[in-house]
Amino acid sequence: MLHPADAVERLLAPLRSQPVYGAVPAKRKQSSRLSALLQSLILLPFSLAGRLIFLFNGRSARLKSANVKRIVFVKLDHIGDAVMASPILRALHEWAPSAEITVVARPQSAEYFRLLPGVSRVAVADVPWIRPNSPSFTNLRACLALARKIRAGRYDLAVDLRYHNRLDSLALSLCGARWRLGFNTGNMGFGLTHRAGRPRKGHEIVRMARALAGAGIPVKSLDTMFPISPALARAVSRKLGAIRGKKLVAFHPGAGNAIKRWMPERFAEVARELVRRSAIRLVLLGGPGESALGEGIARAAGRRALIDLRGKLSLARMAGVLERCNLFIGNDGGPAHVAGAVGTPSLVVFSGTSIAADWAPRGKRVRIIEKTVPCKPCYSTTCPFGQACLRAVSVDEVAGLAGRMLRGR
Numbered sequence: 001m002l003h004p005a006d007a008v009e010r011l012l013a014p015l016r017s018q019p020v021y022g023a024v025p026a027k028r029k030q031s032s033r034l035s036a037l038l039q040s041l042i043l044l045p046f047s048l049a050g051r052l053i054f055l056f057n058g059r060s061a062r063l064k065s066a067n068v069k070r071i072v073f074v075k076l077d078h079i080g081d082a083v084m085a086s087p088i089l090r091a092l093h094e095w096a097p098s099a100e101i102t103v104v105a106r107p108q109s110a111e112y113f114r115l116l117p118g119v120s121r122v123a124v125a126d127v128p129w130i131r132p133n134s135p136s137f138t139n140l141r142a143c144l145a146l147a148r149k150i151r152a153g154r155y156d157l158a159v160d161l162r163y164h165n166r167l168d169s170l171a172l173s174l175c176g177a178r179w180r181l182g183f184n185t186g187n188m189g190f191g192l193t194h195r196a197g198r199p200r201k202g203h204e205i206v207r208m209a210r211a212l213a214g215a216g217i218p219v220k221s222l223d224t225m226f227p228i229s230p231a232l233a234r235a236v237s238r239k240l241g242a243i244r245g246k247k248l249v250a251f252h253p254g255a256g257n258a259i260k261r262w263m264p265e266r267f268a269e270v271a272r273e274l275v276r277r278s279a280i281r282l283v284l285l286g287g288p289g290e291s292a293l294g295e296g297i298a299r300a301a302g303r304r305a306l307i308d309l310r311g312k313l314s315l316a317r318m319a320g321v322l323e324r325c326n327l328f329i330g331n332d333g334g335p336a337h338v339a340g341a342v343g344t345p346s347l348v349v350f351s352g353t354s355i356a357a358d359w360a361p362r363g364k365r366v367r368i369i370e371k372t373v374p375c376k377p378c379y380s381t382t383c384p385f386g387q388a389c390l391r392a393v394s395v396d397e398v399a400g401l402a403g404r405m406l407r408g409r
Helices: 004-011 030-053 079-084 086-095 107-115 136-151 166-173 204-214 230-240 264-277 291-301 315-324 334-341 395-406
Strands: 070-075 100-105 119-124 157-160 179-182 247-252 280-284 306-308 327-331 346-350 366-370
Touching: 030 136, 070 086, 070 166, 079 086, 079 107, 079 204, 079 334, 086 100, 086 204, 100 107, 100 136, 107 119, 107 315, 136 166, 157 166, 166 179, 179 204, 230 315, 247 264, 247 315, 247 334, 247 395, 264 280, 264 291, 264 395, 280 291, 291 306, 315 334, 327 334, 327 395, 334 346, 334 366, 346 395, 366 395
Parallel strands: 070 100, 070 157, 100 119, 157 179, 247 280, 247 327, 280 306, 327 346, 346 366
Antiparallel strands: none
């Protein structure tokens, strides 16, 4: 017999967040169910009122770039997601080259967006709903504040192509822009003038490109980018010093989500094997709070082979360093996307949280190692199975592929 809580949750399913093209994690704890139900009940009046207010606000005709002078692009995500959004921003700039483009971003990715050509301004918004288990009332209050902030900019076109949380759609509905392009997640896209079709399977960049194309904005290239100025390139050269006859291999054992991290001791074993077999210098990278993850790698490389840059680089300088490297080895995360964007050969160990075909870094020189397990994809931040997806990846497998990539195979 169906539990009453499950019955109510199914009844309100259209109001629930939709992680990736409607998929739901394999296991949902009762607390998560109650949280989703509570948030749905809180937002239900907004959905009903919005449908009445925007009753005659159906899908608009195709957008005309001549009528668009101010664009706001909302990307409240991590660094890897920001890099994947670069083809979309490039397309908006090419479509309306005289328009002023403002990006609303999280603090972690603001530096990246400031470097992109065509971006006039970056506004920072550290919304709570991007973090797991944030209280519903806190999320709703932040959502309304974000909508007011965007409304004050008096934009002609607002674009938000996130579809993981209905609050993104709600903020877009209420932002006051003349045209509003995004997804109708959880029925909160009642105020959109241009609704993107339900996300289908395929790479995230492809899904965003389809949404733009549906509104008449062509995306000519899906290649990601990370601009590196000549001055930055010179500064990186001075940082690395004169390196002759040795290849540079960058290691980044961290990841924003802890269950995406391959075991640090296995990274260390790969580093030891590469230093033993090849004439390399090992560049060790790490962001805030990640220094401890690289200790084993540092010891395995040895003082003479190690260039330790943990915690010493801005995002732009890290990109400049990666561009100089012959190989990047790391987990699915922001640095892997940066490495792919600057064209560095990259070996990425992919966990079971998502599917590489949908979320992997783009690039012709990117190679992925991932294993299929029954619970993949879980879209989770915790794992009850001891990271079986990552434990299935062996040291020999990673070291062997890394060696072949260094030899140009």
